[in-house]
Amino acid sequence: MSPPLSEPIRYRLTVEYDGGAYCGWQRQKDCLTVQEVLEKGLRQLFGHPVELLCAGRTDKGVHATGQVAHFDAWQPRSPETIVRAVNALSPSTVAVLAATRVSTDFHARYSATYREYLYRLLDRRLVPSALDRDRVWCTPGRTLDAERMRQAGATLMGTHDFSAFRAAGCQAKHPIRTVQRLELLRRGEELHLIMGANAFLYHMVRNVVGTLVQVGQGRWSADRFQEVFQSLDRRNAGPTAPPQGLYLTRVEYPQSL
Amino acid sequence: MSPPLSEPIRYRLTVEYDGGAYCGWQRQKDCLTVQEVLEKGLRQLFGHPVELLCAGRTDKGVHATGQVAHFDAWQPRSPETIVRAVNALSPSTVAVLAATRVSTDFHARYSATYREYLYRLLDRRLVPSALDRDRVWCTPGRTLDAERMRQAGATLMGTHDFSAFRAAGCQAKHPIRTVQRLELLRRGEELHLIMGANAFLYHMVRNVVGTLVQVGQGRWSADRFQEVFQSLDRRNAGPTAPPQGLYLTRVEYPQSL
Structure with a gap:
């Protein structure tokens, strides 16, 4: 093994995982998390403890196809070696899709300018x-x-106060977010909601989905959806959609990083 | 409960299941099968033992989105009741999608005129x-x-002797089958092979896929694929593709039934 470097090297990982196999991203005492298993694999590869920081800390049951995380290493390893080794050392329910060396200015969470989620709904009636x-x-x-859901959801586009869809326990400093993409696509028997924003409040996508489903099932009008949104009061919105339909699909950064 | 009928009523079920949760369709001694769990649910609903016969007995690990099966009952139940009750009584890894009352001339296996399978390939290089x-x-x-795989596979269309793709232990009376559909579709990172025929030999789709992958990866030419096919000798073909990529998606019957 080569001697440690005087300055650490920062690596960026793109990660896919099956949220059902983990108690979310963030390390916990008595419950397996994505952070824990990846840090363990990286520690085995690099020979020193590694702290892995992610763009969006997903909850228990929530999946990712494009989570981004970074860590600092004191040994150089090729991106291909990192991908192969960490995948070989980790459970089959998590996969590192890509690794790249980045500047130490890069921060998976604080440098991110855009996040995108997919929510998969299946509306078979009985089954x-x-x-x-x-x-x-x-x-x-x-x-x-x-179509009703699209009409109602359109009101979310742009910069707004999203307090109506903000869960208790949210640690964000303010409730203003800018939604840049909101699409509802038919995919066979499924309905896919794609939502992209500069950042999200805690449970924001799941609360939006739970409320839009009230509209889609004909219980609430698009007008009522807008009233709920403008009330800035979480108690007026629909139930939180369950975690297993949610996927963190994409995180974007400034090109300079 | 109403008194039993003098003649049984035949019902047809369309069934979806996660093959990874079962040792295949057919009842076995020490291993959970799809037939066993569905027969158990039907027995609870109808109050008498039920035998469920399917169109295509899938192997351990093979999935279905359109398996068809039939059974005879001595109590009338509405199709909606059957769907709801059997799903409520069965594990979440199997779902009855539809139930219909059919003539006693209908036989899920012997009346079927066409079967279709999907095989999902993912060719991420490292991950x-x-x-x-x-x-x-x-x-x-x-x-x-x-494109290479399409060219090679085209030779399978029509009526041929499929002995080159017939696994040992196949109980079919003869190896002649008529392939009516063979398509290879790009679906994002996946390649989907769709194969439809009047009937299939044991492991026929998985042996075709395993051999086509040799062509798709550039190891074998389309000419060699054709030679293997025409040799009628299983030993010349490629390895059997693993079960978890295979889905029984559709079974067709004469309109008169």
Whole structure:
């Protein structure tokens, strides 16, 4: 092994995981997390403790196909070696998709300028999904009217106070967020909601989805959705959608980093 | 409960299941099967033992989104009751998608005129899939050339002797099958092979896929694929593709039934 460097090297990882296998991203005492298993693999590869910081700390059950994280290492390793070794050392429920060397100015969380989530809804009326039971939310009861949901959701685009969709325990300094993308796409029997913003409040996507489903099932009007949003009061919004339909799909950074 | 009927009523079920949760369709002594769990649910609903016969007995690990099965009951139940009750009584890894009353001339296996399978290949070079690890075959090593595979596979269309792709232990009376559909579709990072025929030999789709992957990875030419096919000798073909990429998606019957 070569001698340690005088300055650390920073690496950026793109990570996919099955949220059902973990108690979320962040390290916990008595429950397996994504951070813990990846840090363990990196420690074995680099021979020293590694702290891995991510762009968006996902909750228990929430998946990722494009989580981004960074860490500092005191030994140089090629990106290909990092990908191969960490995947070989980690459970099959997590995969490092890519590794790149980045400047020490790069911070997975604080440098991120845009985050995108996918929420998968399945609205078979009577029947749950045997194959995707841990990958979608099977909305019970009525068929979802995508057009009604689109009309209601359009009001979220742009810069607003999202307090109506902010869960208790949210640690953000303020509730203002800028939604840059909100799409609802039919994908066979599924309805996919894609939501992109500079940043998200705690449970924001799941609270938006839970409320939009009220509209899609015909219980609430698009006008009521807008009233809820403008009330800035979480108690007026719908229930929080369950975690297994949610995927962190993309995080963007300034090109200079 | 109403008195039993003098003649049984035949019902047809469409079934989805996660093959990874079962030792295949067919009842076995020491291993959980799809047939066993569904027969158990039906017995609880109808109050008498039920035998469930399927169109295509899938192996351990093989999934279905459109398996068809039939059974005879001595109590009338509405299709909606059957769907709801059996799903409520069964594990979440199996779902009855639909139930219909059919003539006693209908036989899930012997009346079927067409079966269709999907095989999902994922050819990320270095990285396995954390989310779809039990849903696709992550082909190792090289990228798949779909066009080469299409050219080679085209030779399978029509009526031929499929002995080259017939596994030992196949109980079919003869090896002649008529392939009516063979398509290879790019779906993001995945390659989907769709194969439809009047019927299939044992492991036929998985043996075709394993051999086509040799072509797609550039090891074998399309000419060699054709030679293997025409040799009628299983020993010349490629390895059997693993079960978790395979889905029984559709079974068709004469309209008169």
